[in-house]
Amino acid sequence: MDVLSRYIEEHHEKLELDKETINHVLNLSNTLVERTELVAKAPEFEKHGPKLENGKVSLPPGNEEVYREFGKAGLYSIFGPEKYGGLNLPYTLYSAFTEIVSRACGSTGLGVAVQGSVIDIIMQFGTEEQKAKYLPPLLKGEKFGSVCFTEPWAGSDLAGIRTTARYEDGYYIVNGQKQWITNGGFSDIYILLARTDPEKGKKGLSQFILEKGIEGFSVLRLEKKYGLEAQPTAVLNFDNVMIPEENLLGNRGEGLKQTILGLSGGERIGVAAWATGIAYSAYLEAVEYSNLRTAFGQKIIDFPIINRKIKTMEKQLDIARNAYIRAAVVKDTGGPWSIEASIAKLYASEAGVSITYQNQQIHGGNGISKEYPAERHVRDVRTATIGGGTSEIQTMIITRHMKKNSCSYLGIENDWELWRDPNNNYIFKIPKGLIDWEFWGVKK
């Protein structure tokens, strides 16, 4: 039985899910990871990397097939509406699927997380026509999706983007550049944030759906980056791209609000699940290695300092998993899910960086060797504290909410601080020590 089942089963009544369904999805995810031999293939994918040739992006050999196998097994359809071919199950199970894939391959796991975000955004803001057109192929894994918010000159401060979308005779004409786009050039469907009404500032941004192959859309380059080396992370260029007006997502002028909501939901919980998956593999490797390796005539796990590291990793993993599953459950059942998503993202990404680093340390010189996965995990998870909104931005979002809503500190319960939000009498659970409240000016 997968370790995740007890974390989700705890919420099964709230999610109106029977335990068999939970375990079926977890088992199916694990079966597909095994069947596609993803653990063994991950280092090969990284060695080969994606390619940009004649304007076309291809994944490392065999990687696309893995993504498609997940689709055939129905895994992208987990939380999609039945009407469009989805299974209508909670998003929580999709985040668990993301964790399970990420344990095997960080690059592929991130692609799975982003696919979930695109599905989530279209479900939240799409018109019936857009849902009918784009959801079925995304849910089946016949098409893949990317989100395009970041630009060379604006990431955290999305209100500062410069890509424009000028309306003219039934079309929005898009000009600009997007950077750091996960699965950019490989994906078929893109959610794009652009400035439609420059004079309206933050209220002058809108989101669009566009498809690869549209005239004027091109891939300028793939980033050479630290970690996630099997992932195509692209700089995309938009040169007078004519997007039909029916591809405006939601209302004109609500793009920034939608982006923030989209990021808060699928994207941040997805990144938290992804980081937890990589960290879990690192933890298992640390346990195995420290039980096999000997020094000074004893197993290294028997040195108190190594033992303590393993115990700390175990605790961090438990908190990270609890936090992202809790955020996903709140997203599924109602409540302040965007703050919960920031808490989960902040904790799980920082914990992921710490756990993978300690695994590398426990491996000694072998932690630096490419013969072991330890060093890859360190590199792959590093993006977690940056992509989908940095740790600093998450901390700002959480502390602002606490101040604005006069949340009161109730005390500590095990490893969690409890904070009461007077709105709806909601209790936030925040990992102990995650935030330096005094620094951020929040009274405890």
Ligand SMILES: Cc1cc2nc3c(=O)[nH]c(=O)nc-3n(C[C@H](O)[C@H](O)[C@H](O)COP(=O)(O)OP(=O)(O)OC[C@H]3O[C@@H](n4cnc5c(N)ncnc54)[C@H](O)[C@@H]3O)c2cc1C
């Ligand atoms: C591998 C990878 C994949 C990605 N995938 C995608 C994707 O698919 N789609 C997409 O749109 N984007 C993607 N991103 C981009 C990512 O979301 C941005 O890098 C991130 O939001 C940070 O923006 P930035 O890089 O412009 O940094 P900046 O915003 O320039 O931030 C620089 C530093 O300043 C800090 N900072 C900024 N503002 C504040 C503030 N108000 N208070 C305190 N500190 C602040 C930040 O925390 C950071 O430490 C990806 C990034 C990476 C690395």
